[in-house]
Amino acid sequence: MHEREQGSVLHWQVLLLVGGIAAWWGLVAIDILPRFFFGDPAAVLSRLYRWFSSGSIWRHLGHTLLETILGFMIGTVAGLGMGLWLALSPTLARVLDPFIKAANSMPRLIFAPIFALWFGLGIWSKVALGVTLVFFVVFFNVFQGVREVSPVVLANVRLMGANRKQLMRWVYLPSATSWVFSSLHNAVGLAFVGAVIGEYLGSARGVGYLILQAEGVFDIDSVIAGILLLTVFALLLDIAVTKAERRLLRWQAPSQARTVG
Amino acid sequence: MQSELTPAVELRGVTCRFAAGRGPAYVAVDDVNLRVAPAEFVAVVGPTGCGKSTLLNVASGLLRPSTGEVLIHGEPLAGLNRKAAYLFQADALMPWRTALDNIAAGLLFRGVAKAEAEAGARDWLGRVGLRAHADRYPHQMSGGMRKRVGLAQALILDPPILLMDEPFSALDVQTRELMEDELLRLWLADRKSVIFVTHDLEEAIALADRVVVLAAGPGTRPVAEFAVDLPRPREVSEVRLTQPFLELHKAIWQVLKTEVMRSHAHARA
Numbered sequence: 001m002h003e004r005e006q007g008s009v010l011h012w013q014v015l016l017l018v019g020g021i022a023a024w025w026g027l028v029a030i031d032i033l034p035r036f037f038f039g040d041p042a043a044v045l046s047r048l049y050r051w052f053s054s055g056s057i058w059r060h061l062g063h064t065l066l067e068t069i070l071g072f073m074i075g076t077v078a079g080l081g082m083g084l085w086l087a088l089s090p091t092l093a094r095v096l097d098p099f100i101k102a103a104n105s106m107p108r109l110i111f112a113p114i115f116a117l118w119f120g121l122g123i124w125s126k127v128a129l130g131v132t133l134v135f136f137v138v139f140f141n142v143f144q145g146v147r148e149v150s151p152v153v154l155a156n157v158r159l160m161g162a163n164r165k166q167l168m169r170w171v172y173l174p175s176a177t178s179w180v181f182s183s184l185h186n187a188v189g190l191a192f193v194g195a196v197i198g199e200y201l202g203s204a205r206g207v208g209y210l211i212l213q214a215e216g217v218f219d220i221d222s223v224i225a226g227i228l229l230l231t232v233f234a235l236l237l238d239i240a241v242t243k244a245e246r247r248l249l250r251w252q253a254p255s256q257a258r259t260v261g
Numbered sequence: 262m263q264s265e266l267t268p269a270v271e272l273r274g275v276t277c278r279f280a281a282g283r284g285p286a287y288v289a290v291d292d293v294n295l296r297v298a299p300a301e302f303v304a305v306v307g308p309t310g311c312g313k314s315t316l317l318n319v320a321s322g323l324l325r326p327s328t329g330e331v332l333i334h335g336e337p338l339a340g341l342n343r344k345a346a347y348l349f350q351a352d353a354l355m356p357w358r359t360a361l362d363n364i365a366a367g368l369l370f371r372g373v374a375k376a377e378a379e380a381g382a383r384d385w386l387g388r389v390g391l392r393a394h395a396d397r398y399p400h401q402m403s404g405g406m407r408k409r410v411g412l413a414q415a416l417i418l419d420p421p422i423l424l425m426d427e428p429f430s431a432l433d434v435q436t437r438e439l440m441e442d443e444l445l446r447l448w449l450a451d452r453k454s455v456i457f458v459t460h461d462l463e464e465a466i467a468l469a470d471r472v473v474v475l476a477a478g479p480g481t482r483p484v485a486e487f488a489v490d491l492p493r494p495r496e497v498s499e500v501r502l503t504q505p506f507l508e509l510h511k512a513i514w515q516v517l518k519t520e521v522m523r524s525h526a527h528a529r530a
Contacts (some may be wrong), residue, residue, distance in 0.1 A: 156353035160367035253400035
């Protein structure tokens with residue numbers, strides 16, 4: 001993409017954002033949208049400002065981020081390990097296939113109350129929920145990735161004398177990595193969902209808890225402020241994943257050659 | 262002890278049948294006998310799709326024949342052939358490793374220390390003319406450069422047997438000729454037994470000591486053999502124009518043409 005083109009995209013993005021907020025603010029101001037249900041951008045902003053200036057938000061935000069990151073990391077590592085293992089043991093994969101499909105098609109958010117019973121109301125019930133959501137996304141991608149390793153590359157490395165462990169390190173793992181990263185963008189969002197839903201159902205801290213409290217007293221501005229805050233941090237985590245991806249997948253050809261200038 | 266008479270590679274009565282849906286099994290290779298002496302360069306030519314690659318897969322141990330056996334220096338082959346390196350038609354480099362790492366890989370698998378393996382890989386990079394490109398990933402190299410890396414990757418392990426499956430067929434004509442000369446130069450320096458599969462008769466004659474012609478598939482087998490008595494060292498672009506080359510080409514083409522026609526007839530039927 002040309003720099004100029006990139007600049008114009010950013011231009012449009014900013015315009016869209018500002019336009020959306022302006023429309024919201026305008027519609028609420030002339031009373032087409034009732035303020036009681038839709039909040040008010042200015043009030044949302046002042047709420048956010050108050051949270052950060054008083055510092056009261058950090059406790060909640062830190063809590064939610066910790067749950068998200070733990071759920072994300074544990075889910076990813078478990079999905080990677082399980083995906084590699086099953087992809088390399090076809091018989092076991094065939095035996096477990098219906099169970100995995102069943103577990104994946106289950107509406108897993110329903111487990112939130114059960115996890116609360118099992119792991120208590122602290123962070124671990126939320127982490128567990130995040131893990132169940134993240135795990136399957138990563139697992140299926142790794143499973144697919146290992147099975148799509150180029151047979152020629154595999155035969156070549158085997159003929160060069162690689163043993164099982166070396167095949168794993170030199171072929172399966174790097175090949176699966178590119179598949180894992182395409183799933184991690186989804187996984188980050190899901191880890192957030194797990195954390196917030198968990199807090200929503202029972203906790204004494206976290207942004208989900210904050211939103212629940214605000215809903216209880218019909219404080220719609222705080223609800224929207226909380227949602228915006230979560231969105232921003234989900235975006236930041238996604239950017240971090242993209243950065244890691246660029247670093248680890250340097251070997252991949254760019255999908256399109258780009259000229260500069 | 263290996264006597265001069267023990268072939269480096271011997272295929273004895275090798276037949277390969279593949280399951281083909283519900284129909285009868287597809288016989289790709291039917292009762293093939295082939296012997297390759299130590300330090301001999303054998304080219305195998307045949308119509309496209311006749312089962313040439315299947316023979317190499319059998320010789321490398323990647324594929325077990327349905328019947329028949331493979332002897333490597335007189336020993337029956339079980340499992341992968343550790344004495345052979347295989348140069349594939351398609352790209353076989355690890356795309357996530359640099360040129361240097363790709364070449365050093367085989368040594369590392371054999372337990373050579375990292376520094377020593379890298380020094381060896383650097384030496385081979387130089388020998389295939391890529392000294393300055395150690396840190397490039399495969400996608401950053403041209404097709405010809407990738408083939409050079411592949412050649413170095415195979416030769417660094419110093420295997421007594423080299424199996425090559427149309428390794429240069431994807432290259433443009435000029436690069437291809439350069440690579441053929443490169444291969445001859447490396448091979449002359451350290452003669453290995455080579456089975457070089459190709460559908461290009463000129464390439465086969467220019468490189469090999471002996472040309473084996475395979476019948477059209479299915480159920481391919483050698484139908485003729487020709488010794489190539491052209492003097493070495495050869496320059497591929499020059500040897501092509503000599504009288505003995507042209508006569509040999511004509512003689513082999515007579516046989517090969519029949520098979521190619523049969524192959525076409527079969528494909529149309």
